[in-house]
Amino acid sequence: MQGSADGQGGLPRPALAEGGHVFTSVFIAAISLALFWMAAFTLWWQMHAWRTPETLAATRFDRPDGGRESSFSLLLPARHEQAVLEHTIERLLESSHSGFEIIVIVGHDDPETAAVAERAAARDPHRVRVVVDTHEAKNKPKALNTALPHCTGEVVGVFDAEDQVHPELLTHVDHAFRTTGADVVQGGVQLINFHSSWYSLRNCLEYFFWFRSRLHLHAQKGFIPLGGNTVFVRTDVLREAGGWDQNCLAEDCDLGVRLSSVGKKVVVAYDSDMVTREETPGSLMSLLKQRTRWNQGFLQVYRKKDWRQLPTRGQRMLARYTLMTPFLQAFTGLIIPLNVGVALLLDVPVTIAFVTFLPLVTAMVTFVFEIVGLHDFGRQYGLRVRLTHYLKLIIGGPFYQVLLAGAAIRAVWREQRGRGDWELTSHVGAHLIREDVHA
């Protein structure tokens, strides 16, 4: 058929119809659609807080009314962190709330950190205590469980040794417990040192979207993987749940999953003034290790199957999806470029080629929202975001994706080999130097 009456006259790529090609087309289309829906859901959830102005307003802490009800036991596990610990304790002691104790947990094999902790306890013996963890192999959940019997407060709070905690935070959390009847309050945690490197920029932004937006959705849906610090649990609820899981690499996530699976009420609040400020891992390798540990932890939580007790099917789907996210993400990052390549180079019908572009489209939308998010992040924290940062964000995107994919693969590999030891992230205090930027 030549001529134009058949309507396909000048097409250089004939539509394929034979068996093998049909199979290829259907296969590619199916994968593309699956990826599209995955990315679309992730995006939908990531943008949760900005859905409506009312949603955004509801993510903030309610303003305290001046009353006080709860007393706090603040757990501060510290390991080889003598450089930052003293500052953290001092800052915690500046808190405006009147009823709290700080329990510093140090290892029996870590005299330097123990010395710093003892000094602080000597200065303020009523509010600072030291508990020594004597476990042979140490990890954070063991340290926390060691301290749990010593807690006298009605609410247990967890912080890390390098955290900068806002003096008003406890008062706000107290108010949130009182007014909402919550069992758990999760405050915001934010990496601040976005200027340090290309990956810290993306890392900061990940935290921003997670604590600013996504966690609120989880709280609303009744399934939430808690964060590692700035998390507050009623002491009786925590004891009833048996504390933290010592064998889990993501004990924070696990605790959240276990508590929300039995219907405990979790409230999340994020205020840029009130977040706990942290730093990104100091090197690419330590970021990779940290991410591997989290991913492996997520895998462990998934395999523990506590989430199966969730009452509704939707919640279970959300749980399944959330815990699998790191692996899906890795998969997506590898497939998208492959897909576009297939669309452009292989001889597939135009409609199929269109479908293969769908995941790329959602990725682009995510990208644009990340850029806007970076702008908002700068605004919220009074930080100056320059053009180079936006460029870094864009150019760094694919490389960060490779890093995430690497961590996901590494996590699966380690879990298969049965390696469950902690690869601890070391901290240099980069966020402390910058603390006065906006305070």
Added chain:
Amino acid sequence: MTSTLPGVTTEQPTAVPAQPSHARGHRPERTDKRRLTVRPVIRFRRSRADLLLCGALLVAILLVQGWNIQHYPTLSDDEGTYLAQAWAVQEGKGLAHYTYWYDHPPLGWMQIAFLTWLPSLFSPEAMTVAPMRFAMLLVSAASAVFLYVLARRLWLPRWAAGLAMVLFGLSPLSVVLQREIFLDNIAVMWMLLAFCLAASPSRHLWHHFAAGLAAAVGVLTKETMLVVLPALLVTLWRHSHRDTRKFAVTGAITACVLVGLCYPLMALLKGELLPGGGHVSLWDGITYQMSRPGSGFVLDPGSGSYGVLQSWLYYDRVLPLGGIAGAVLLMVTLRWSVTARALAGPALAVVILTAVALRPSGYLPAMYVIQGLPFLALVLAGGAASVTHAILRRRRGPREGRTLTTVRWTVLAALAATALAVVVPRWYDGNHTALTADANAPYRQAASWMATEVPDPSRARVLVDDALWLDLVHAGYEPGLGAIWFYKADLDPAVTKTMPNGWRDLDYVVASPTVRRDARDLPKVRDALEHSTAVAVFGDGEDRIEIRRIAQGDGIADGNRIAGGDGR
């Protein structure tokens, strides 16, 4: 009052129920001011009065637009083009039955194909222009409802929203144009949907995102909708909240751009993005559209544009001129009038469209006004609301005397009566014609003649205009090279190639007004007209349709019919 925070308590049971006005205690005055400017949300679906009014008006519009739709106005060549291409899509013949050459994005007639798909399944021969005009009623109905919703979302009072809907749906100009199978009507529907979403009372991020998607679909339906996008952006900006605006606006723009890019992507995937030997290209299509010869300054009585303008004003003066006046009024009173600020987006759309029409050397197609109709109607209704408000409320003290109140109402009644006296007779005449006249009898007779009087349609070659083409295809003529869009004989190499002997390879020309007009620039068509004699004439004067048989040496040249079936 359902104004500010319905979501906090109902949708967020587990989150901290922060009172936003308190949450940011360190700058309460700014936040509070914002909250106070938010107006009561109108929930269209739950308001019985709105539903009743809108429903009643919709029935009236559908009756007026639907009655006699097949007979008036005259079938247009463009309707035939789009419907034929929709037919090609339905038949799986690609994006057009001749080579698709990127004249317009194909999304418009893909939608026509979708709309007419079900009826054409039940009766395939109904897939011709006149019967398929009924499909446009769906589009008109959707547009009219969207317009009402938009008017309410822009805080117009109920009566003004109804007025906008009446102006948009019942103006004789609208009735004539919205009956026709034009891409512009479909694009207007999408753009109105985009405006409705942009003005969503819940200010939801994904509503705004969807506004971008709908706008892109509108532009891909008819590319001239591009010029309305700034007005949409203004609406979106005004209706988004300060705290979420940057996400809403960038989201909408991203959605619009990404969907818009589908068109060049399609060209890229087909290998037709850039010009090259032996194939059409998007680049060439755009170059052609941009370089179309201008039709002159619209206010210059000698120009083609002036003629187009007069053809609009012949049907209705109130909507176009009143709408432009309304837009100017709203733009001038932007500082004082709340209505003017609410309608800033539609008013800007009118201003832009007017400015584009006033280009000294632009090309002004007859359907250009279609994309302005909803905005003209909105702005005119908004102007009326603004004037009414000024008459009844301006400088009214708390204890105003009855006399003054009576004066206010009397003035208003006088104004309303004058407006009705001006509008009603003209509209009655215009719509009376639309409901009773039969402008298409010659077309029907010509189609029927071609179906019954030609001995072997499947072997005959006929030049015909687009409006009649599908009738011939259903009568058994071969689509493309048997029944030929007359201008393809000169312009499409794939068709010209099958006519080595020029007019001698043809059997008939169906000379409609369009064919006679365009033949001046098409040598092969001109030859065919010159070397043929009328065998049947339907209608008279300028609008007549002649069926002309090509004069052959020995009657009909059998040997030349469909020059060698193997050639294709």
